[in-house]
Amino acid sequence: MTPHAPALHLFFHPHSRAAMVRWMLEECGARYALTRLEFGADMKSPGYLALNPMGKVPTLLHGDTVITETAAIVAYLAELFPEQQLAPAPGSALRGSYYRWMFYLAGPADAALTAQHLGHLADQTPEHASMAGYGRMADVVETLRQAVAGRRYLCGDQFTAADLLMVSYLRWGHTMKLLPPLPEFSAYSLPLLDRPASLRALALNEAELPTA
Template sequence: MTQDSDAPLRFFFHPRSRARIVRWMLEECEARYEPVQLEFRTTMKSAEYLAINPMGKVPALTHGSTVITESGAILAYLAELFPEKRLAPAPGTAARGSYYRWLFFLAGPVEAGMSAKSQGFLEHQSDEQALSAGYGRYDDVLATLRQAVEGRQYLCGDHFTAADVLMASYLRWGMMMGSLPALPAFKAYAEPLQQRPAALRALALDEALDEALAAA
């Protein structure tokens, strides 16, 4: 047991951000946590918050003296913090290898490729640029994503894990924002997962906060 194991969790977020991914994971873990809503360009850039995350972005999670940023890292941390929820495959198994593979693929090539797509950086991509970019070509990212989820209920073995939270979240966000096409394989995989009770609880919390922002 570490010195932080009984410490409170503080969740820094904004309802219109990637922090929604972490909210879903917190609900899957049935974690007790303190939500701290920050605002773009103001409290996210405050000296107090920059001391936690110098990037000035959300999400972030603190657990006592431990600071975790980046959605995939937070999900992996929570999966190990709540082992009874079985949100990470057993170490040393094939499923654990797939788990790491997809967590890092989503955080790296998929995130970068989706951002490039949404910002219009792919329209004149040269062969040299594709060689140097971590995501290669956007079509390669799509093909890999499709192969990962096609015909599968879960990414890693026979049960739901944190990798599914991340994958389903990226697919939902990408299809909604137009940075990923609404492929049948993406929908068939992601839509049932988005109906999980924890996902619906998280969605309701963030949607209520989003509506409050819109009404302000």
């Protein structure tokens, strides 16, 4: 990031996908400002809807640039801080795997976990499964298992933004009991959750929550 780059400003809520972006900002060593928005009126206010018509978080401002969608923000930050090496080099053999898992997690995996949480999975019949991008939930679980089985990282020997998203979705899936507690998931996730940036982001988010 150049010395004169505009400040980063994250609109977030600690109990949202914005937690993934906060982890990424910590991985980047970024200096950033935060605005917490509550679910409901805050996120649907005219001022915020002018930034993000979906009325959801996260949204990241970088000067006059507005970035929404969690995976897009994470990918943007990886490019903004190349010295952190959070994405394989453009044109490298690993770039394809990086894109594959970034888009899979943001698309089919997120949709499947959300649908299961809401009780609206579309895989009750072969016809419905063929129309849903995630197909069957069993296929999603197996795809995730194969992706991480026996691996430290998804893309070669470096931690990338794809790993950050994968770990975040696996943690969400386990917390909400949407994914089975497979040993492959734990073996992959637990060491990455112990990264200093992950622990910092978790502590910062917990500090935002009300105390009993």
